[in-house]
Amino acid sequence: MPCNCEELEARERDSLAHYAQLSADSRGRNVREPPPEWRTQYQRDRDRIIHSRAFRRLDCKTQVFLSGSGDHLRTRLTHTMEVAAIARNIARALRLNEDLTEAIGLGHDLGHSPFGHSGEETLDELMRVHGGFEHNRQSRRVVELLEHKYPTFPGLNLTWETLEGLAKHDTAPEPPLGQAQAEFHNASLEAQVANLA
Structure with missing residues (x-):
């Protein structure tokens, strides 16, 4: 018989x-919905x-950005799958939550523009008067x-922890001098692992 959610959480x-961040301790989703069964x-x-x-x-x-195509072309999808696999392996070795780490790794590039880094830089420049573009x-x-x-809800209604990991997957800057350390919030360890991967 398959494991139910309670058994997986146990x-x-x-x-x-x-x-580690336990699934049972999630801060939840923006829109409440029944917990997953399996x-x-x-x-x-x-x-x-x-x-x-x-x-x-x-x-x-x-x-x-490359013109043309070929067997060795690296897409964001292949990069994302590699990041997720590496992140999951690191999380396993550190006994962190592999599923959260993998979710962050899989979602970390969903906001990238076409045409590689040059596309993002151009879009950022064009949108600077409106706050810029940041993937x-x-x-x-x-x-x-x-x-x-x-x-019943907009978007994917992901958990707060996954959303936080997507927002903070780039290396966080050092807190400004004089700022109390308590005011500077770090991402979860799972988000930090996804960032390193």
Whole structure:
């Protein structure tokens, strides 16, 4: 018989390190919905990202703008799959939540523009008077507003922890001198692992 959500959460409590983010301790979603029956909250997030249109579109975006095509062309999709696999392996070794880490790794590039880094730089320059363009913010916009997969809420309705990881997947700057350390909030360890991967 397959494991239900409670059994999967119990496995997390028994096997993950005390500093790992447990699915049962999630801060929840913007729109409340029934808990998943056969998955954890973070497994649901991962699956929603994988089945999103934005994720499939990563196959048409390149890391670096190149003209032409070929067998060795690196797309955002191949990069994203590699990041997620590396992040999951690191999370396993550190006894962190693999599902949360993988969800962040899979979603980290959903907001990238076409034409590689040069496309993002050009778009940022064109949008500077409106606050610029930054792919982390666009990733959040994609999963919170632009995806229209569900009739009862906008976006994918991901957990707070996955959204935080998408927003903070780039290396955080050092806190300004004189700023109290308590005011400077770090991303979860799972988000930091996805960032390093």
